[in-house]
Structure formats: structure tokens, C-alpha cells
Amino acid sequence: MKINNVELQDLDFMDAEVMERFEELQDEYNNKLQDKPEFNKTSELIRYHCEIVFDLFNGLFGDGTDKKIFGNKTNLLKCTKAVDELFLYIEASNKSYEKEFEAINKHVNRRR
Numbered sequence: 001m002k003i004n005n006v007e008l009q010d011l012d013f014m015d016a017e018v019m020e021r022f023e024e025l026q027d028e029y030n031n032k033l034q035d036k037p038e039f040n041k042t043s044e045l046i047r048y049h050c051e052i053v054f055d056l057f058n059g060l061f062g063d064g065t066d067k068k069i070f071g072n073k074t075n076l077l078k079c080t081k082a083v084d085e086l087f088l089y090i091e092a093s094n095k096s097y098e099k100e101f102e103a104i105n106k107h108v109n110r111r112r
Contacts, residue, residue, distance in 0.1 A: 001089050003082050006069050008061055013093050022090075025059045046076045053079040057086075 001008050011018050032052045039045045054066035069082060 001086075003057070003085050004069050004078055008065070008069075011060070013090055022060060025056050028059075029053075029056050047074055049076055050074045050079045053083055056083065060086075 001010050011022075013019055013022065029052055032055075033049075036045075036048060039048065050070075054070070057065045057069060070078060
């Protein structure tokens with residue numbers, strides 16, 4: 001999987017442990033976005049949002065993944081794009097799995 005043109009390990013989202021970890025991280029991510037504090041400066045808001053993204057990627061792929069993807073930058077546009085790429089990857093994976101399940105079900109139903 002590529003995020004911000006950085007190659008990361010592919011994750012199997014049909015594995016229960018991987019999906020469970022992702023679901024927990026996604027809940028944390030969404031909760032932090034909803035419960036964000038008020039900021040006096042735009043720079044504080046950018047840092048807050050990016051830290052949430054960094055936590056998501058580090059939790060999913062391991063510590064230091066944020067530095068691998070973003071370097072030492074805290075850029076809101078790059079962080080937003082990275083999350084979008086992650087969710088698009090998961091969506092595409094799920095569609096691929098659905099096709100495999102359909103093929104298996106057709107085969108199983110023919111045998112009956």
C-alpha cells in the first residue's frame with residue numbers, strides 16, 4: 001500500500017485482529033475530531049489534526065510510521081490526503097474480498 005508515495009506494508013483487513021485494531025483506532029480518531037478543543041491559532045488546529053493522523057498511522061503500522069510518511073512536516077493537506085488514501089485502500093480491499101466471497105458462494109451453491 002502506498003500513502004503519500006511511501007510504500008507501507010499491506011494489511012489484511014479480513015483478519016479479525018487487524019480489523020479490530022483499525023476499528024479501535026478509527027473510533028479514537030473520530031472521537032478526537034468531534035471533541036477537539038478550541039484553538040486560538042490556526043497553527044494549533046493544524047498540529048492537533050495532524051497529531052490525530054499520526055496516532056492513527058502509528059497505531060496501525062507501528063511507531064515511527066508518521067515520520068516515514070510525513071518526515072518532520074506537520075502539513076494538514078498531506079495528513080488529510082493520507083487518511084483519504086488509507087480509507088480508499090480499505091474500501092478497494094473490501095470490494096475485492098466481496099467479489100471473492102461471491103465466487104466462493106456461487107461455487108458452494110452449485111454443489112448442493
